[in-house]
Amino acid sequence: MTVADAIRDAAAVLAATSDTARLDAEVLMAHALGVTRSELLLRHMRNPAPPGFAALVARRQVHEPVAYIVGEQEFFGLPFRVSPAVLIPRGDSEVLVEAALAAHPAPEPDAKRVLDCGTGSGALLLAVLHGLPQASGTGIDRSADALAVAQDNAARLGLAGRAAFALADWHQPGWADSLGGPFDLVLANPPYVEDDADLAPSVRVHEPAGALFAGAEGLDDYRVLVPQLPGLLAPGGVALVEIGHAQADAVTALAAQAGMEATLHRDLGGRARVLELRVPGMQGLERKIPLGKGTATA
Known part of the structure; x- marks a missing residue:
């Protein structure tokens, strides 16, 4: 399964949990790959999906905030660990x-x-x-x-x-x-x-x-x-x-x-x-x- 396929499937699953299901899936995938979301969309969509991605999606399915899953949140243009x-x-x-x-x-x-x-x-x-x-x-x-x-x-x-x-x-x-x-x-x-x-x-x-x-x-x-x-x-x-x-x-x-x-x-x-x-x-x-x-x- 490619990264693009995995993101598509994850967004469908997360639609019942989140109003931003596609964005959540992309952020979680970028975290799983260790790249920025921009890099993900530009360079990695055809690559094989990483094995750890499914576990991240499962955590989001039970309403765990994305910021806690990835451990970071931007605020006032600055990155903060959370x-x-x-x-x-x-x-x-x-x-x-x-x-x-x-x-x-x-x-x-x-x-x-x-x-x-x-x-x-x-x-x-x-x-x-x-x-x-x-x-x-x-x-x-x-x-x-x-x-x-x-x-x-x-x-x-x-x-x-x-x-x-x-x-x-x-x-x-x-x-x-x-x-x-x-x-x-x-x-x-x-x-x-x-x-x-x-x-x-x-x-x-x-x-x-x-x-x-x-x-x-x-x-x-x-x-x-x-x-x-x-x-x-x-x-x-x-x-x-x-x-x-x-x-x-x-x-x-x-x-x-x-x-x-x-x-x-x-x-x-x-x-x-x-x-x-x-x-x-x-x-x-x-x-x-x-x-x-x-x-x-x-």
């Missing part, structure tokens, strides 16, 4: 990186110190550091396994010298005392999924529950973390917090109770995605960053 210890970085989260790179916390033109709360694979922190070559940052997570993945990604991207990682949990008293704050930028993609949310099996069964679920309303972690943000920020600092599409009002209200003002950034689908939080009177010159996705000041 494992079941971390959430798979998603394109919607790139809105947070764009907002962070455009935030320009006063009085400096660009951030020098960055904190990433719930770093997982390190994708947010490392993408921001890649775009801010003068900055250094710390990523915290309550999972030691996740931190190992993040550290590996920092090394692979040549950012280990500017990125540190620490085991910490914002639910615990004094969790930030040893992090060396305050910070110009605080990034956060906390758990925000409702406990009974209707999720695809690839997410609910395979991705880490501790990084997903946050109570009946999906707001439990915001209620703990958001009130602590002002104490983490340097004068003029900015916090960027990812939210669920229906959570903008609730999290904006939590920020207001903590003395912060919120600007909403939407993703490419027009859904609420990120809140940019500042403490009034500390930021100097007001800036609004449209990003081409729509903003609103709360």
Whole structure:
């Protein structure tokens, strides 16, 4: 059987599991051959199919995410290693990186110190550091396994010298005392999924529950973390917090109770995605960053 035949058959099998069955089959075949997808399509379609391909397809048949099978996911144009210890970085989260790179916390033109709360694979922190070559940052997570993945990604991207990682949990008293704050930028993609949310099996069964679920309303972690943000920020600092599409009002209200003002950034689908939080009177010159996705000041 040729590679082309095997991909065709795999796509037919995976159609019951995935909305992107043909793409999944091609990515898995490229992984089995140890080549890029472009190389696969240009040079290998008539070659014999490798024996390991069927096992990869079988894993995808039971809803295991392709990113976990191949061990990698691209985010903000950078390759990140992923494992079941971390959430798979998603394109919607790139809105947070764009907002962070455009935030320009006063009085400096660009951030020098960055904190990433719930770093997982390190994708947010490392993408921001890649775009801010003068900055250094710390990523915290309550999972030691996740931190190992993040550290590996920092090394692979040549950012280990500017990125540190620490085991910490914002639910615990004094969790930030040893992090060396305050910070110009605080990034956060906390758990925000409702406990009974209707999720695809690839997410609910395979991705880490501790990084997903946050109570009946999906707001439990915001209620703990958001009130602590002002104490983490340097004068003029900015916090960027990812939210669920229906959570903008609730999290904006939590920020207001903590003395912060919120600007909403939407993703490419027009859904609420990120809140940019500042403490009034500390930021100097007001800036609004449209990003081409729509903003609103709360």
